[in-house]
Amino acid sequence: MIDVLVAGGGPAGLATAINAARAGMEAVVVEPRAGPVDKACGEGLMPTGAAALRSMGVLMDGRPFRGIRYLDGFHRAQAAFRDGLGIGVRRTVLHAALADRAEDLGVRVVSGHVDGVCQETGSVLASVGGRPLRARWLVAADGLHSPIRAMLGLEPRPSRLRRYGLRRHYRTAPWTDFVEVHWAPGGEAYVTPVSDDLVGVAVLSSRRRAYDDHLAEFPDLRARLDGPAATPVRGAGPLLQRVRSRVAGRVLLVGAAAGYVDALTGEGLSLAVSSSEALVSCLRAGRPESYEQAWRRLSLRHRVLTSALLTARRHQGSARLVVPAAQRLPVLFSAAVRALA
Numbered sequence: 001m002i003d004v005l006v007a008g009g010g011p012a013g014l015a016t017a018i019n020a021a022r023a024g025m026e027a028v029v030v031e032p033r034a035g036p037v038d039k040a041c042g043e044g045l046m047p048t049g050a051a052a053l054r055s056m057g058v059l060m061d062g063r064p065f066r067g068i069r070y071l072d073g074f075h076r077a078q079a080a081f082r083d084g085l086g087i088g089v090r091r092t093v094l095h096a097a098l099a100d101r102a103e104d105l106g107v108r109v110v111s112g113h114v115d116g117v118c119q120e121t122g123s124v125l126a127s128v129g130g131r132p133l134r135a136r137w138l139v140a141a142d143g144l145h146s147p148i149r150a151m152l153g154l155e156p157r158p159s160r161l162r163r164y165g166l167r168r169h170y171r172t173a174p175w176t177d178f179v180e181v182h183w184a185p186g187g188e189a190y191v192t193p194v195s196d197d198l199v200g201v202a203v204l205s206s207r208r209r210a211y212d213d214h215l216a217e218f219p220d221l222r223a224r225l226d227g228p229a230a231t232p233v234r235g236a237g238p239l240l241q242r243v244r245s246r247v248a249g250r251v252l253l254v255g256a257a258a259g260y261v262d263a264l265t266g267e268g269l270s271l272a273v274s275s276s277e278a279l280v281s282c283l284r285a286g287r288p289e290s291y292e293q294a295w296r297r298l299s300l301r302h303r304v305l306t307s308a309l310l311t312a313r314r315h316q317g318s319a320r321l322v323v324p325a326a327q328r329l330p331v332l333f334s335a336a337v338r339a340l341a
Helices: 011-022 047-055 091-104 147-151 211-215 219-224 268-284 290-313 322-328 330-340
Strands: 002-007 027-031 063-065 067-071 076-080 086-088 108-111 114-120 123-128 131-140 164-170 179-184 187-195 198-205 234-236 251-253
Touching: 002 011, 002 123, 011 027, 011 091, 011 268, 027 131, 047 086, 047 268, 063 187, 067 322, 067 330, 076 322, 076 330, 086 187, 114 131, 114 147, 131 147, 147 251, 164 211, 179 219, 187 211, 198 211, 268 290, 290 322, 290 330, 322 330
Parallel strands: 002 027, 002 131, 027 108, 067 179, 131 251
Antiparallel strands: 063 086, 067 076, 114 123, 123 131, 164 198, 164 234, 179 187, 187 198
């Protein structure tokens, strides 16, 4: 019998499979797409996430960054990380590196998607395109709008707060070793250096409109993007996904499937990697129910800080004060950045 069957071969799913294999478990990943898979993503790994990947033996090329900078056209605040560097890395490069490491460890990948789940005493039976696969545990790493999460009835009523993300790359040399967050009345733009001649620019907003219309709100940033667009626009949303529980019997949720607040603080990838490690540790200890508490502990700072910024963003008056306040209170801003890092 398979020890850990992982539904979804993105970063969260592959990290879970790698951690399971390193713990001596047989891990199998179910993924319908041939890799590497590109998705809308800010592509910045905080220092803790970058360090966790290194400890897992995942090696990849990217562009280091040393902190976070906020700008609104008139004000600027920045804070450097205290312990280590983050890394900007193309989603496809990260995916390929994780897939290579998983293959090295003997992780098997099955083409398809999990379209049915039946929990039994001591095991779970997953249907993959009509083919049954039995495992001790099923991990749902099937994304922001997880079908398995919906099958299990773990989703509450949809929130009226809807935010969406769009991302594109530009062929230009990074002008800073910080991740920049540009603020405007309609949303935010995130600039992440991902190589020596490429930057990723993601825009977040509650408005659904074309990427170029969003980017027009950031004239200073637009003027810097003198190179051509290097990739097509990719999008994701609604971003806010509340989940009743991360554990349902022998099924556990990880990554965006486990719940998501917003990309505002850029911690999604790092949280996915760290929570995958916690999940496997709980399985090894024979205490899968402890994963819920572990996930809440790992994500607490992210959820609190992101929710606070979203509350400020919802009101025009308070949104205009975010960057000026960060500039005037550098100690507080640095503490927030280091807490997330």
